[in-house]
Amino acid sequence: MPLHRQIQQILAEELRAGQAPVMTEVALMERFNVSRAPVRQALAGLVSEGLVYRERAKGTFPVDRVNVERPAGVQFGGLVGYLTERGLDPESTVRDLRRAVPPAEVREALRLGPDEEVLSFARRVSVKGQPVSYSRIWIVSPEEFLPTVEELESSGSAVELLEQRYGISYQRSEHHVWAKPADEDEASALKVEVGDPVLVIETTVSSREGKPGVWRRVVDRAEQFKHVFTS
Amino acid sequence: MPLHRQIQQILAEELRAGQAPVMTEVALMERFNVSRAPVRQALAGLVSEGLVYRERAKGTFPVDRVNVERPAGVQFGGLVGYLTERGLDPESTVRDLRRAVPPAEVREALRLGPDEEVLSFARRVSVKGQPVSYSRIWIVSPEEFLPTVEELESSGSAVELLEQRYGISYQRSEHHVWAKPADEDEASALKVEVGDPVLVIETTVSSREGKPGVWRRVVDRAEQFKHVFTS
DNA sequence: AAGTGGTCTAGACCACAAC
């Protein structure tokens, strides 16, 4: 592991522990016996982590109140884990797992030809027997990637599986969010009345090359869980 | 302007114009007659702009399809400008402008004492006489910051005014998003029926020091405008 | 073998803030 990562990690731990380490570049150069470059790189990392901020000619200071909470919503497929962390013991039901040609809207978002097949399935997440979220996902993946329903239900995230097995990782995502009255399908899946408000989130996930690889549409029960985005 | 910014700007223009400039570090060092540091800094900037990606031992490449669209939603107070850009000619109505003690929920988010007053007002944005968005905002600001209703309606963003006059700038924001049925107030403000779905977004904006300075709650007509978040 | 980006050293000068 490169020096600057080690330094960043050490400082991040100290910051999260509430200690405010001496943060001037010179002091850190002496403390770690390195030149300025790795120190600056480590500090840049802490800035992008949101742990410190820097002011020219003034210094480097820890951010006031570090947000400990890591909310769901931005993290892809994090809902199950998020609920589990809070002791809510969610059930995840996967069905309709198959390779298929997606509808036109999804084909366009994923830039697929009219005959290209991708992996798809639907997932329903329930807490105490009450459904809170219903989603369908389309994943561009190797043909030999065929996880079982059990694997998907236990992992909570197909993208995670894909990353573990093939090293395919995604960097960018774009979320489109709106509210609408539930139609019949959504109402029956979520056990609400037709016309009740639901939250719809459509997400396109792309690799760092800018190539879209995953499209997902989530329908949430209104007021059940708030989604959090940070920027 | 520092060298690396100039280089980044030149390359960004070329990339957006569709030209794919030679991107190896050595080539750029020769082209701009600089050392490696500013070149690397410029390229790092392009990466965070989302214009290029880099692969170790392979090279630096333009991102597949550069998203030209700059969506509203993440930008604070950008709705009016966003609609205007699309030729929709929105009307912005500001009312109830005053300094006041916010309710407990907002006080907590802004970390205020029980008697501290902040600037507040409500804004309704309409397109063709039809309301699309209703919001209330609370802004921690100097007492002498008292913009007029006219200034607020024309600027589209109180935060922008604050930035221009006092140099106060905000970096972080956190959005909580959910759907709910409209209550009586929301229904009458947005001219929808009670119980119709609306989208609620509560946003806390903080300075880079981590100090929260603005709290806003927006209620949107459902399906009227989608909100877009990228990460 | 040649070329790439990632890392690191050891210097230097600058604008700016604080004392």
Next chain:
DNA sequence: TTGTGGTCTAGACCACTTG
């Protein structure tokens, strides 16, 4: 005046990809 972070130079070695 001193110390800070921002910028830049001129070197170096490395792991890794590609021909």
